Amino acid sequence: MSTISTHKDRNFIAVIGDEDSVTGLLLAGVGHVDGANKNFLVVDSKTPLSKIEETFLEFTKRKDIAIILINQHIAEYIRQLVDDYDQAFPTILEIPSKDHPYDPEKDSVLKRVQRLFGE
Amino acid sequence: MEEICVKMDKILLEYLSLISALQEQWKQISTNLGDGFFQLAHARYTMGPHRLNQNQYDGRMQATTRMLISQKKNTDMLSAQSEFIYHYTLTTLEEITEDPKENGSSSLRRRIIKDSDNDVTKKRSQTRIIEDPLRWFGILVPSSLRESQRNFKQSLSGMVNIINLRNEIINKEAEYKMLKKEKEKFMEESRTKHSNSMKDS
Numbered sequence: 001m002s003t004i005s006t007h008k009d010r011n012f013i014a015v016i017g018d019e020d021s022v023t024g025l026l027l028a029g030v031g032h033v034d035g036a037n038k039n040f041l042v043v044d045s046k047t048p049l050s051k052i053e054e055t056f057l058e059f060t061k062r063k064d065i066a067i068i069l070i071n072q073h074i075a076e077y078i079r080q081l082v083d084d085y086d087q088a089f090p091t092i093l094e095i096p097s098k099d100h101p102y103d104p105e106k107d108s109v110l111k112r113v114q115r116l117f118g119e
Numbered sequence: 120m121e122e123i124c125v126k127m128d129k130i131l132l133e134y135l136s137l138i139s140a141l142q143e144q145w146k147q148i149s150t151n152l153g154d155g156f157f158q159l160a161h162a163r164y165t166m167g168p169h170r171l172n173q174n175q176y177d178g179r180m181q182a183t184t185r186m187l188i189s190q191k192k193n194t195d196m197l198s199a200q201s202e203f204i205y206h207y208t209l210t211t212l213e214e215i216t217e218d219p220k221e222n223g224s225s226s227l228r229r230r231i232i233k234d235s236d237n238d239v240t241k242k243r244s245q246t247r248i249i250e251d252p253l254r255w256f257g258i259l260v261p262s263s264l265r266e267s268q269r270n271f272k273q274s275l276s277g278m279v280n281i282i283n284l285r286n287e288i289i290n291k292e293a294e295y296k297m298l299k300k301e302k303e304k305f306m307e308e309s310r311t312k313h314s315n316s317m318k319d320s
Contacts, residue, residue: 007205011185013275019173024155024271026176027252027264029183029211039182042173066186066207067282088205089188091282095148098156102149104142109285113138116292 010066010089014059015040016052017071020098025069039065043074053078065090073100120305127298134291141284148277155270162256162264170256171264177255183212184275204290209279 013030015022022042025031032039041047041055056078059068072094075082085092096102104110163171187208253260253268 007188007190010188012182013184013186020156020159023171023173024152024159024267025275026180027268028271028275029252030275031176031180031252032182033178033180066188067279069278091207093278093282095278096152101153102145104145107145109141109288110138112289112292116295 007066007089009064012039012065014062014065014068014090015070016043016055016059016068016074017041017095018043018074018097018099021071021095037062043071049077053081056081060085060087060090062090068092069095071095071097071100072103072106073097120302120309123298123302123305127295127302130291130295130298134288134295137284137288137291141281141288144277144280144284148274148281151270151274151277155267155274158263158267158270162261162267165261165263166256175255177250177252180252180255183252184272185210185212186279204286206286207279207282209276 012032013025015025015030017025017040019042022040026040030039039059041052043052052074056068056070059065066089068090070082070092074097075094082092082094094106094108159171187210189206189208191204191206253264256264
């Protein structure tokens with residue numbers, strides 16, 4: 001069971017996404033910079049895969065992040081990491097982007113539903 | 120036996136309605152995000168591509184939209200593994216500064232409690248530091264950028280709803296699986312009982 005401090009101090013929403021998604025969510029007020037620590041990463045065609053992996057792992061280890069929002073198509077690049085992630089906090093949510101609309105086929109919850117009824 | 124089946128049906132119905140709520144919510148988010156992206160593209164068109172990109176982000180930005188995770192005790196004691204349900208709530212800094220007495224976790228709120236005598240000045244200076252992200256892109260921003268901000272705020276609250284729904288769904292699933300196991304055990308027992316009585320006769 002997690003202690004109170006593990007979830008009470010988690011206030012921030014982290015974002016890994018393309019420029020438009022990050023800009024939009026920062027407009028909504030989620031961005032937070034504390035020294036060298038940022039809670040967002042803009043991914044474009046030049047971003048190396050290692051940078052995405054590194055940032056994802058860093059966000060999952062931080063104690064002040066409650067939710068990690070990641071574009072579904074970017075999550076595909078690091079699918080193994082995302083699928084193997086099993087901590088309670090922070091929670092990961094894959095979100096659609098401008099060029100990649102929401103695909104129910106890839107929704108982790110709906111996959112679970114299929115599994116439950118497919119058994 | 121009858122009782123277990125009734126319970127299972129009830130949970131399954133709740134489970135399905137949660138899933139349909141989840142799908143509805145995704146539809147809503149997709150619309151909001153779509154509008155947000157459209158308005159952003161329009162703003163970029165009116166402002167010029169160099170005034171609306173990641174280089175304009177404020178390097179000292181502070182989050183005005185934050186999360187509050189609260190723990191709710193699971194009322195259904197059926198599933199032992201999920202004793203608590205976590206509920207995510209979206210908070211904005213205005214709300215946080217307005218009621219400093221409420222048990223909260225933002226660093227700002229704690230700071231206000233510490234020096235409550237100069238509460239007002241603190242609040243004022245804080246609002247000066249934390250500015251609306253719209254300002255990063257200029258003072259006179261087009262209305263489409265404002266509209267886009269509104270759309271993204273709506274999608275964000277939808278995303279938090281999705282996370283809460285997802286937690287509830289996972290919880291219901293665990294309950295259902297547990298009842299299913301119970302039912303199977305019960306059936307197994309009655310089967311062995313039945314075969315034993317057959318042997319006896």
